[in-house]
Amino acid sequence: xxxxxxxxxxxxxxxxxxxxxxxxxxxxxxxxxxxxxxxxxxxxxxxxxxxxxxxxxxxxxxxxxxxxxxxxxxxxxxxxxxxxxxxxxxxxxxxxxxxxxxxxxxx
Numbered sequence: 891x892x893x894x895x896x897x898x899x900x901x902x903x904x905x906x907x908x909x910x911x912x913x914x915x916x917x918x919x920x921x922x923x924x925x926x927x928x929x930x931x932x933x934x935x936x937x938x939x940x941x942x943x944x945x946x947x948x949x950x951x952x953x954x955x956x957x958x959x960x961x962x963x964x965x966x967x968x969x970x971x972x973x974x975x976x977x978x979x980x981x982x983x984x985x986x987x988x989x990x991x992x993x994x995x996x997x
Contacts, residue, residue, distance in 0.1 A: 928992035
């Protein structure tokens with residue numbers, strides 16, 4: 891077994907310090923669809939966060955943010971996920987029940 895001398899150890903430490911830093915993935919967040927509402931109706935997340943919507947109603951719903959994302963029709967317990975890669979406000983609604991609205995603020 892080879893042992894590292896001080897010089898080799900110093901080179902290894904310096905090389906490790908020069909490696910690119912990787913960031914932990916942003917926390918994933920959840921929104922539930924229940925009783926014709928998005929819960930929470932407003933959510934603030936960091937860039938890189940994935941939000942997952944879960945339909946807990948016994949009727950279908952969709953999640954639509956004009957020009958940004960659109961889910962398929964979600965039956966009970968179906969999910970839709972979207973990863974937010976740019977800061978901004980993302981207003982969304984259910985295209986089947988347009989009175990259902992929500993907002994994701996991405997910082």
